[in-house]
Amino acid sequence: MSERFDTLFAGMSEETAMETLLKPPAELKNPGLKYLAATRLGACQSPESLQRLLAAGANDSDDLYERITRRKALEALGRRKDRSALPVLLAALQADDEPTVVNAADAIARLSTPLNKEEQTALLQALQGPDNQRRAVLQAFCRLGMNDASGQIDRCRNDSNPLVAGAAHAYAIRVLGDQQGLHPLVEQLRDDNPGRRRAAVIDLGDAGRIEALAALIRCPVSMPLRAKSAFQMATRQTGAVDPDATDLLKELLQDDPRQLNLDGIPETAAEPEAIKEGLQHRDEARQYAAAKALMAMPRAAQLDQIDALRSSLGSDYGVHYLLASCTGLLELHERSDLVRDALAETAPQYAKSRIAGAWSCLRLQLRDQTSLLEEVGRSHPWQPLQWSCREVALLLS
Structure with a gap:
């Protein structure tokens, strides 16, 4: 999933990342920049950046910052998918640091050879x-x-x-x-x-x-x-x-909490504070239970609750997604601006909100979004979002 967040590291140039990656932590004001640099180089293509990642991936220092940097470098090598990294990855399997071994094994799998x-x-x-x-x-x-x-x-x-x-x-x-x-x-x-x-x-x-x-x-x-x-x-x-899978994929991507298997999950009271608390729970099942409770409220209360949540928790990725989804599932035409905003949101952490926005466009019949849906359906690298936009654009045409 880390590829979805590459734009978050775009502020660090490849040259700066290569220079930072192999510097001793003591020479950096912020040693955490080392593992940021490793992540940045995972999105690069040059032979020079690959060599820096190989060096970082082979570094078996006991220093905490170096250990974390090594883990990130191994992950980045998996993303680069260059088989020349295999000796470094195999050597890392012998580390006494569990996350290092896990990242090495994951990276070996990503080489696809x-x-x-x-x-x-x-x-x-x-x-x-x-x-x-x-x-x-x-x-x-x-x-x-x-x-x-x-x-x-x-x-x-x-x-x-x-x-x-x-x-x-x-x-x-x-x-x-x-x-x-x-x-x-x-x-x-x-x-x-x-x-x-x-x-x-x-x-x-x-x-x-x-x-x-x-x-x-x-x-x-x-x-x-x-x-x-x-x-x-x-x-x-x-x-x-x-x-044969098309209808099931559509059901999944429209993600109606009322269709999920919530047996054994405590019900959320259809009350504002209980719903707000549930939407922020670490267990996604509790989040869905809270969304289901919101969907059981009277329409006027749904609108008020969505407005309150949008104001107080609108930047929370999970809440943002569920609000965009519920707005379409409940056919709340009065909040179609929320759906348009979700579909137009290009920050990578909101990619799932764009899926919710796409299917909500279909339920609200927002044909003015067809051009954007077609564009995202052609160009976005994440298959579930690309597929959703193509399907919705076709259904709206």
Whole structure:
């Protein structure tokens, strides 16, 4: 997801980032600029910036700032997708810093090139570590489509930690063609723990089986996370979206809280303070429950609540998104300016609000937005937003 935020770092030039990245922290007034520089270079293309990232990725200093910079450099190397980074990434798997190993494994997966036997063995050795590290190794094998002849990954399907077992199930489904793992992953979508629900959504995306799409779209975790996995499941090898998935994708992207599986989630009272508090909850399911409560209020109260929330929490990314979504779902023509603003918002952190704005344009029949919808549908790199705008523009024409 970090690519969506590249514009936030555009103020630092490539030259400044290269100069900053390898400076000792003590020589910088703000040592945090080092890991900002690493993130910046992940969006660059020059051989010189790649060499700086390789050097930072190989730096095994115990200094905290250097450790964080190394993690960011490894992540950036994954984004660069240059196989020459592989030796540095494999060496980083031996670090005693769990986030470093996780980022190295993630970056190896992003290279999109299967490993030879020796390289696979080095990756498998990282299974001997904390659970987050083990999960990253399992995901790398799954995403690279590599068959583990040693059987170590298959044994992880019985792990007591569902985050480890889930990643192993995804591997078995995608690489070995064993569909038995679908059932426990679908069941985990209903887990009381939001982290486990999110993990199940990710694992189902890695598994890539369209049969689980109907269950996935109703899981109360963030829409962008569900959308990423849903498009993985629905996109054919040709790059085209499976026509059988179109209606489910539309349902997901319109994201009606009333259609989500909120069983077991405490109901939010249809009262202003309760809704305001719920919309700011860390668990997305509680946010959706609050949005559902707003949708149950009388129309005049809905308008007042939206106005109050827009005034007090309008810059909160999650609240901004849910207000743009609810305005369309409730067909509140009186607040169509909110929808137009959401669709026009180009700051990357509001990209999901643009999806809400697009589908709200359809419900409110805002045909004056067709040109913008067509433009975003042609040019935006994020598939869920691009696809939404194309679909809405077609339906409005």
